[in-house]
Amino acid sequence: MxxxxxxxxxxxxxxxxxxxxxxxxxxxxxxxxxxIGIDSILIVSIVSAFIGAVTCVQIAYNLINPLIPKSTxxxxxxxxxxxxxxxTITSIVLAGKVGSSIAGGLGTMRITEQIDALEVMGINSSNxxxxxxxxxxIITFPLLVILAMVLSILGGYLAGTLSGAxxxxxxxxxxxxxxxxxxxxxxLIKSVVFAFLVSAISAYRGYFTVGGALEVGxxxxxxxxxxxxxxxxxxxxxxxxxx
Amino acid sequence: MIEIHNVxxxxxxxxxxxxxxxxxxxxxxxxxxxxxxxxxxxxxKCIVGLLKPDIGSITFDGTIFTNNKVEIRQxxxxxxxxxxxxxxxxxxxNVFENVEFPLKMLTPDMSRAERRDRxxxxxxxxxxxxxxNKMPSELSGGMKKRVGIARAIAPNCTYLFCDExxxxxxxxxxxxxxxxxxxxTHEYNITTVIITHDMNSVVExxxxxxxxxxxxxxxxxxxxxxxxxxxxxxxxxxxxxxLVRAAKRIEMEGGSLEEIRQEPSKDI
Numbered sequence: 077m078x079x080x081x082x083x084x085x086x087x088x089x090x091x092x093x094x095x096x097x098x099x100x101x102x103x104x105x106x107x108x109x110x111x112i113g114i115d116s117i118l119i120v121s122i123v124s125a126f127i128g129a130v131t132c133v134q135i136a137y138n139l140i141n142p143l144i145p146k147s148t149x150x151x152x153x154x155x156x157x158x159x160x161x162x163x164t165i166t167s168i169v170l171a172g173k174v175g176s177s178i179a180g181g182l183g184t185m186r187i188t189e190q191i192d193a194l195e196v197m198g199i200n201s202s203n204x205x206x207x208x209x210x211x212x213x214i215i216t217f218p219l220l221v222i223l224a225m226v227l228s229i230l231g232g233y234l235a236g237t238l239s240g241a242x243x244x245x246x247x248x249x250x251x252x253x254x255x256x257x258x259x260x261x262x263x264l265i266k267s268v269v270f271a272f273l274v275s276a277i278s279a280y281r282g283y284f285t286v287g288g289a290l291e292v293g294x295x296x297x298x299x300x301x302x303x304x305x306x307x308x309x310x311x312x313x314x315x316x317x318x319x
Numbered sequence: 320m321i322e323i324h325n326v327x328x329x330x331x332x333x334x335x336x337x338x339x340x341x342x343x344x345x346x347x348x349x350x351x352x353x354x355x356x357x358x359x360x361x362x363x364k365c366i367v368g369l370l371k372p373d374i375g376s377i378t379f380d381g382t383i384f385t386n387n388k389v390e391i392r393q394x395x396x397x398x399x400x401x402x403x404x405x406x407x408x409x410x411x412x413n414v415f416e417n418v419e420f421p422l423k424m425l426t427p428d429m430s431r432a433e434r435r436d437r438x439x440x441x442x443x444x445x446x447x448x449x450x451x452n453k454m455p456s457e458l459s460g461g462m463k464k465r466v467g468i469a470r471a472i473a474p475n476c477t478y479l480f481c482d483e484x485x486x487x488x489x490x491x492x493x494x495x496x497x498x499x500x501x502x503x504t505h506e507y508n509i510t511t512v513i514i515t516h517d518m519n520s521v522v523e524x525x526x527x528x529x530x531x532x533x534x535x536x537x538x539x540x541x542x543x544x545x546x547x548x549x550x551x552x553x554x555x556x557x558x559x560x561x562l563v564r565a566a567k568r569i570e571m572e573g574g575s576l577e578e579i580r581q582e583p584s585k586d587i
Contacts, residue, residue, distance in 0.1 A: 097427060189407040196367050197421050198396035
């Protein structure tokens with residue numbers, strides 16, 4: 077365990093020495109950001125809209141006390157979405173999608189000697205292949221989390237009003253009630269940390285794949301599992317330290 | 320010229336290379352010959368810097384490569400072109416971009432037009448001028464090897480390494496690839512090192528041959544000398560091929576291939 081963590085740190089360090097030109101890395105980062113971001117919009121949209129809707133319906137179902145105003149539903153949807161559901165669930169979804177893609181891609185490059193080809197050319201393969209993926213994730217995860225927040229609250233709005241659980245005015249009133257802007261900052265900090273964890277862990281697993289196609293699959297699976305565990309641990313640590 | 324001196328390499332307790340010393344001369348096709356598991360690919364990976372020898376040194380035209388400063392190693396690496404066993408073309412790039420890639424990365428001062436000219440020249444040189452827009456997945460094995468060669472020579476490499484360039488190819492395509500490597504070596508005066516266990520390659524293009532057996536160099540010489548080599552392990556390796564055995568018998572005793580093919584195989 078300690079040895080693996082040490083190797084992981086050395087792997088991260090290797091990205092930052094013998095770096096390629098800034099222009100090359102920047103262009104690669106933009107390419108990766110587009111791949112990670114655009115390809116993930118649909119799944120993030122679907123998941124977050126339904127999570128918002130389900131959250132709203134379930135809170136409405138449990139909120140049977142007539143002394144508690146209906147606007148509380150909107151308030152709770154907002155708080156749960158911004159603080160937890162949007163950043164954490166979105167990152168877990170992305171760990172499955174982006175993480176497996178990064179690990180699978182790098183694993184395939186490793187077993188087909190494409191990474192060796194880069195090294196023989198005198199190119200720092202971890203700097204050229206991994207750093208842009210991590211930076212691309214760090215750029216796109218927060219944007220996707222913001223999208224998830226918006227769609228989740230919209231999903232809650234639609235579910236609440238269409239099901240007749242509350243009026244639109246009550247929902248909006250709850251959404252606007254005692255809003256704390258820091259919660260948005262906290263959610264974005266979480267998304268950046270999760271982006272780093274998912275991309276770095278997945279890249280590490282893919283980069284050091286040994287064997288053939290079977291091992292590439294195993295690397296992807298391990299990458300997703302480890303990324304999700306890291307997200308949950310990171311979630312607790314951040315909540316404990318920043319809230 | 321590449322000089323290998325007393326190179327040892329082990330993986331765990333298993334020694335793979337046991338003190339290999341040899342020289343690969345400039346402007347020649349230097350073949351490293353040997354059976355499977357004799358350490359040929361490990362030696363190649365040590366030479367190009369993908370593996371670090373436990374003991375020993377590797378020198379490129381007088382400059383020590385092993386254990387030298389990173390900057391010097393990088394400079395040498397920029398002069399290296401390599402054709403991998405499975406070609407190792409970048410899946411996400413088409414043929415043109417694959418060949419252009421080392422130019423973009425290693426020669427940033429080169430203009431786009433100069434790069435395009437160079438890529439077109441290299442693709443033409445390997446007979447693939449019309450395949451620039453194809454993706455690697457659309458190419459045959461032989462075409463992939465050609466693109467690999469074009470990519471290797473694009474930045475005007477001084478040293479060309481080929482890891483089993485004939486693996487997975489039919490005999491006719493193998494000969495064409497061998498001829499291409501041979502022509503390029505002599506045309507550009509490159510130091511070429513080819514890892515192979517193909518006796519056809521030895522006969523076709525082996526200017527200088529190093530025979531490895533169980534991690535040690537047992538013999539080196541030219542293609543004209545190899546058939547008369549008196550090393551038992553090398554003789555066994557060479558004449559395990561029915562074709563070579565037959566050729567040798569025809570040379571010594573006369574007769575035809577068809578007559579020999581009818582006979583049960585016997586030891587030389």
